[in-house]
Amino acid sequence: MDLARITSTYEADGVVGNVAVVSAHEAATHRKRLEAVEAEHGSLHYINKIHTVMASPYELVTSDAVLDVVESLIGPDILLYNSTYIIKEPHTDAYVAWHQDLTYWGLSDDNAQVSMWLAIAPAPVESGCMVMVPGSHKAGRAEHVERPGDGNVLLLGQQIEDVDVELARPCALEAGEASFHHGWTIHTSAPNTTDDRRIGLNVQFVAPHNHQTGEDMTATLLRGEDRYGHYRPEPRPSGEIDRDQLDELFAADRKMKDSFQTK
Template structure:
């Protein structure tokens, strides 16, 4: 492992259910990846917010996904065999009034174990003003909580899925500078406020998991082997894009998106 921060990361992750402020990119590197994203958005014709597997659309996202410092941090939690189950940019535009309610990631994913970690890599400042994530320390240890589908218009989550009566006095803000990473457990309760800043809040979000994790809802889904070995073969491997905006890769991405949405609606 490259430094002491990574070396103690696993211990802190399993104690608190999250870690934040892990250095992955320099500020200059984060700025380059942001510029490449926004150039791709101009060609795409709109925001890349929640576009699943953008690494199949343009190769900057693929390079970011495979960053060795990012994978070092994930390995400290999951061990040497790592799959990427999904990746997407999560973007809050400045002045956007939408928020994310208290929820747990694993509730609707249809996976059989919690050997996963959600990684969030900041490409712009993620502050309390811009709506950084807020975590409830230790909440991963209580397991799955009841969610109510409120379907509120100001909620970014598709169902407005919400854990009610959360003690917000115990929440911790996971603020990040550009280039910093947070990791959180699939049962960690988290939420975020609207972006009240004058800049976009841009994060690259990846769900990593052990290859042993099985999908219970869909017969076959796709994943990417990032490190180590996959001796289970529960997922179809995704090819690596060789060019930006390749029509075949974009069509594949849309099919994967269709399958994943079916999982979320069924779980």
């Protein structure tokens, strides 16, 4: 798909799918690298800022194939704000309720951000691929309610209850393909009913002027310039895996999740 078609689809629908960013063979190699780290350290599901400690996700998000798309969507100055694996194991009940990513971010410019979901393993409909409501980004924020406690992967169980599901479209991906979605695009994902793991690398890019007021934020400049300084720079992986930094990420992740559970 060429960049003009990617941007026009994204503007109209708030999502563009099936963008080939690496070959299926390269995706399989990245899967092996991830699974080697998991074999040693345990689950990496939903560990934020994984690009600061592991070479494989860092290489994926810094490729020209990815950054050319991001540049066409948010402009030439690009910060990498977050990356996290979202993994659904075979035949598990985990699902993600209808939501919009921007709801709890409070950014200064809602349009100067984009999320990428890159399939490290095939993500067919049966694996619980993301399902999007095209065009929903144009209406801005929808009302969310919090219903914690069941298989919803979102920490507070937040969800939108009033969704026109007739309009929704699955965003199935081959390994090596990515989708890009706007933070107001309403989406969900169902449990994985297949025998394989569903492994996505979920990534948020922002333009440097876009920030959360009063928050101490870090990010990595990937292209262009940061003329604003809202984000402190962050470490890059020193090798295939930086074990000390990974321990720190695990600790930060536990602290963040505990703080949500006590709310």
